[in-house]
Amino acid sequence: MKYITLKVLFSTILCLTISFSFAQKKPGYLIKGTLTDYPSGKVYLQHSNNDVSTIDSSTVIDHKFEFKGKVAEPIFCKIYIKDEGKGAQFLLENAEITFSGKKDSLYLAKINGGPENTTYMSFYKVDWKPVTAKAGEIYKRLDKANQGGKVQLDSATRTAFDNEFKALNAMNDSIINAYVKRNSGSVGAAIVILERYINYPYFDNARALMPLLSEKVKRSSFVKQINNALILNAKTAVGQPAPLFSMADSDGKMINLTDFKGKYVLIDFWASWCGPCRKENPNVVSAYRKYHDKGFEILGISLDTKKDAWLSAIKADDLTWNHVSDLKGWANAAAAVYGVKSVPASFLIGPDGKVVAKDLRGEELHKKLESILSGK
Numbered sequence: 001m002k003y004i005t006l007k008v009l010f011s012t013i014l015c016l017t018i019s020f021s022f023a024q025k026k027p028g029y030l031i032k033g034t035l036t037d038y039p040s041g042k043v044y045l046q047h048s049n050n051d052v053s054t055i056d057s058s059t060v061i062d063h064k065f066e067f068k069g070k071v072a073e074p075i076f077c078k079i080y081i082k083d084e085g086k087g088a089q090f091l092l093e094n095a096e097i098t099f100s101g102k103k104d105s106l107y108l109a110k111i112n113g114g115p116e117n118t119t120y121m122s123f124y125k126v127d128w129k130p131v132t133a134k135a136g137e138i139y140k141r142l143d144k145a146n147q148g149g150k151v152q153l154d155s156a157t158r159t160a161f162d163n164e165f166k167a168l169n170a171m172n173d174s175i176i177n178a179y180v181k182r183n184s185g186s187v188g189a190a191i192v193i194l195e196r197y198i199n200y201p202y203f204d205n206a207r208a209l210m211p212l213l214s215e216k217v218k219r220s221s222f223v224k225q226i227n228n229a230l231i232l233n234a235k236t237a238v239g240q241p242a243p244l245f246s247m248a249d250s251d252g253k254m255i256n257l258t259d260f261k262g263k264y265v266l267i268d269f270w271a272s273w274c275g276p277c278r279k280e281n282p283n284v285v286s287a288y289r290k291y292h293d294k295g296f297e298i299l300g301i302s303l304d305t306k307k308d309a310w311l312s313a314i315k316a317d318d319l320t321w322n323h324v325s326d327l328k329g330w331a332n333a334a335a336a337v338y339g340v341k342s343v344p345a346s347f348l349i350g351p352d353g354k355v356v357a358k359d360l361r362g363e364e365l366h367k368k369l370e371s372i373l374s375g376k
Contacts, residue, residue: 028070029092029114031079033099038081039063046084047077047092049221070094073220074116074187080106091117091187120188127179131172138164142279149279149317152286155363162362172196173205185214190222198226199341201359203233232339238357242267242349243337247301247324250311255299255324262351263295264372266360269335269345271303272313277344280361281317287365288321294373295351297321303343305329 033043038060045056045067058065067079071092080087081103088099088106093114101109111117142161146153153161176196180189190213197206207230210223217223235243246256257267268284270277288298302325304310314323326333332340338347348357348368360368 027094028068029094029097031067031097031099033058033065033067033079034101035060035063035065036100036102038103041081044080044084044087045077046080046087047071047075049075074114075221079109090114091120091191093117116187119183119186120191123179123188123192127175131168131175134168134171138168146279146282149282152282155366158283159363162364165362176205177209180209180212184212185217187217187220187222189213190217190220190226194222194226194229198229201233201340201342201345203230206230229339229341236338236347236355236358238355240355241353242347242355245334245337247326247334249322249324250307255322257299257349258353260297260299260349261353263297264351264356264369265297265299265349266365267334267338267347267349268298268300269303269332269338269340269343270300271343272306272309273304274343278313278317280344281319283362283365285318285320287369290366291369291373296369296373299324301325301332301334302327303329303332303335303340 031045035043039062041060043058043060043065045058047054049072056067056069058067071094074091074093076089077092078084078087078089079099086106088101088109088111090097090111091114093116095114097111097113097117099109099111111121138161143149145151145157145161176192179192183189193206193209197203197209206226210218210226213223234240242257244257246254249255257265266284270281272278284298288296298321300314300319300321300323302310302323304313304325305327307325307327310323310325310327313319324334334340338345344359344361346359346361347355348360350356356372357368
């Protein structure tokens with residue numbers, strides 16, 4: 001009896017030891033890659049975590065390459081050959097992943113394996129397809145109606161398009177909400193909230209969906225980004241004092257937000273390369289001409305990096321108000337203070353220096369200005 005007891009005890013200890021050993025050896029990622037038109041050379045894997053960028057390299061032999069490693073959580077990575085900007089981006093996680101592509105079109109690579117990446121990509125490959133199809137159809141008709149932004153739309157036509165975009169937004173919200181509810185345990189849900197509601201400023205929508213996420217997802221770096229953005233957004237909420245800043249115009253003269261005290265000023269974030277910005281510019285020009293004499297000003301802040309492109313767009317679109325830029329693109333200092341992640345973005349500031357409204361476009365801009373300046 002004593003022998004049997006010791007034997008059982010020994011077996012139990014052995015099993016626990018083996019189990020503990022396996023528990024310590026958490027699996028990492030293994031990327032098995034194929035480049036059909038690149039028989040030999042170097043390929044690179046880049047990913048960032050907590051602002052620390054890691055770049056790994058692998059030698060391509062007979063069109064094949066591999067990457068091995070571990071990540072603390074699913075994070076975005078890029079596989080590229082020479083130009084990181086032309087690489088293939090996907091969600092890297094501790095799983096076996098197959099990668100098949102061509103050197104000159106890596107962004108079209110087929111990536112399989114990794115449940116988090118599969119769940120995330122299903123949103124864009126399946127769920128969101130109706131939104132992009134409908135948006136493309138509307139923009140095509142809009143471009144034809146205003147001749148590529150060269151012709152100002154009449155009020156009735158502009159209102160009709162605004163209503164179409166409202167219906168499109170309702171479809172968008174419905175699809176995103178359903179996706180997040182269905183995938184609340186995946187970081188893909190958090191990423192979609194970040195990309196569709198934070199980077200495109202619909203912060204109330206993002207805030208409403210956050211409670212749906214699982215506790216595990218809430219500990220991810222993506223949710224931390226969302227929460228930080230929501231905190232920053234609260235600082236520019238309607239009724240809050242507008243964050244102060246100063247920036248140089250094209251001649252190097254410093255323009256301060258305080259220069260517009262006592263007037264209504266629209267802080268308009270845009271860029272010469274931004275198609276939606278350029279399409280909206282005729283509407284902003286119309287509002288400026290109609291309400292400027294009643295105390296309405298505009299301060300354009302460009303997220304350009306090239307001065308010539310910035311100034312050419314100002315001239316081409318007849319933007320006759322004040323313009324500033326530090327030519328740092330998305331690293332623009334004012335954009336950082338206001339939490340701008342996409343353009344166009346705008347903030348209407350009142351004579352008292354407080355935020356009156358945000359992201360007014362189309363007919364909504366005219367309606368707001370009419371309501372506050374009609375008596376002047």
